[in-house]
Amino acid sequence: MTGPDWFDAGLPHIWLPYTQMQTASPPIPAIATGGCRISLADGRELVDGIASWWTACHGYNHPHIRQAAIDQLARMPHVMFGGLVHEPALRLARRLADLLPGDLERVFFSDSGSVAVEVAIKMAMQYWLNRGQSGRTRLVAFRGGYHGDTLATMAVCDPEEGMHSLFAGILPQHFITDLPRDDHTTAALERLMETEGQNVAAILVEPLVQGAGGMLFHDPATLRRLRDIADRHGVLLILDEIFTGFGRTGTMFACQQADIVPDIVTLSKALSGGTVPLAATVARAHIFAAFLSDDPMHALMHGPTFMANPLACACANASLDLFEREPRLDQVAAIEEQMRDELEACRYLPAVRDVRVMGAIGVVELDRINDINRLKTRLVEQGVWVRPFRSIVYLTPAFTVTNAELARLTGAIRTVLAEAP
Secondary structure: OOOOHHHHHHHHHOOOOOOOOOOOOOOOOEEEEEEOEEEEOOOOEEEEOOHHHHOOOOOEOOHHHHHHHHHHHHHOOOOOOOOOOOHHHHHHHHHHHHHOOOOEEEEEEEOOHHHHHHHHHHHHHHHHHHOOOOOOOEEEEEOOOOOOOOHHHHOOOOOOOHHHHHHOOOOOOOEEEOOOOOHHHHHHHHHHHHHHHHHEEEEEEOOOEEOOOOOEEOOHHHHHHHHHHHHHHOOEEEEEOOOOOOOOOOOOOHHHHOOOOOOEEEEOHHHHOOOOOOEEEEEEHHHHHOOOOOOHHHOOOOOOOOOOOHHHHHHHHHHHHHHHHOOHHHHHHHHHHHHHHHHHHHHHOOOEEEEEEEOOEEEEEEOOOOOHHHHHHHHHHOOEEOOOEOOEEEEOOOOOOOHHHHHHHHHHHHHHHHHOO
16 A cells, blocks of 8 residues: 555554554555544545544534644643643643542543553552551452553453453453342352452442443443442442543443442543543542641652643643533434434344444444454445454444434444445
8 A cells, every 4th residue: 555655654664553563454544634534645534433542522623622722732732740730730620520420529630541540540559558558459350341551451451352361470460350230240249359358459340331342331230239349348449431431321421320429530532522642530539638648658659741731631621611512412312312223223134243322332243253354444445434343343423423424334334244244
C-alpha cells in the first residue's frame, strides 16, 4: 500500500498497538475528522462506529470543545501541578464531585485510563498501610475484566483472555474469580472473602459492562452484591468507569443504575470528549482522610508529569458543558432503541452466538472470527470504521450519530456478517 509522502516515509519507523506487524494489513492513513466521520488520504470517508476507542462521545471537532482548547492554548497550555494549581483543573474537580454520587469528592488527575487504575490500586493499598494494616496487598477482580496494559493493571485483568496471558508468572498475583451473577457465583465469592478477606485491599470491577474483555454485560443487582460483600468483609470497592462513564450505558455513570457509591472510581475515555488525554481517580472522603497525617510518608506519593494538564481540563469542562446543554442521555436512549431493532437480524445468522445492546453499546458475538483482517477490510469497503476483536463485532458510536449514520453502521455489520464463511 502506498499513500502520502508522510505515510510512506514514516510507516517503517512506527510501532502500532495490538498488532503483529509482520502479518497485519497496513494501517489506513487518516487526514481529518468531523462529526462522526473520518476522512482518509485516498479521498474516502468512513462513518466511525467506535468513537475512537469510545472517547469521542460528542463526535469529532465539536465547536464548543474546539473553542475551549483554542482559548486555553492561548492562555496556558500547560503548567506543572506540583505546588501550583489552575482554574480549569479546580473547576473540573468540583464539577466531577458534584456529578458523582455520594461523597466521591477528591479528584486525582492523570493522563490515561491505565494510570488512573494504577493510582486507584495504589490508593487502596496505601489506605490500609496508613491505617496500620500491612497485610492487605491483594485485589479481587473478575474473569472477563480489562483494566489496562501497564504491569499493575495487567495483573487484575482476566489472565486467560487477550494479550496479558503472555506475562503469566511475571505479574503480581491477585484473586481473579467469577462475577457474583447468581447464587453459585455469589457463594464462591463469599467463600473467597471468608478465607482471604484479611489479605484483600479492594474489589475492582467494571460496572455493568466489561469492555475490552469481551463486551460482557451484567445487571445492577451484581453491583449491589459487590457493594454488600465489600461492606460486610471490610474491604474497599473500586469501580472502573473508564469505558462506562459519561453516558455510555444510558446513565451518566453506570453505578447510578445500581444506586451504589464506590469507595474509588476511575474515569477517562470520554472525559475530555475525545480530544486530549485525561483521566481521573476519584476517592470518597474517608479514603482521603487516611492520607492526612503529620507523617510525610502517609501522603500519596504519585504525580504524573502532565497531571491536570490545563488544556485537557479545559476540554473536559467543555465536554461537561455539552452534557448540561444538549440531550446526550436522550440521544443514548434513541441509539439503544435503533441498535436493538437493526442488529436483531444478526441473531439469525449461522455464526452468531449472541446480540446484546446496552445504552450506546451494540454487540454481535460470533462463535469465532476465522479471518479478522478480511472482516475489517470488508467493513471499510462498506464505508464504516468498525474494529472487531476476538469473536466480537461491536458499535460504540458518538452520541451525536445521526439515524442515517447509525443505520449505515448496523447495515454494514449485517451485510458483512451475512457473507462471512
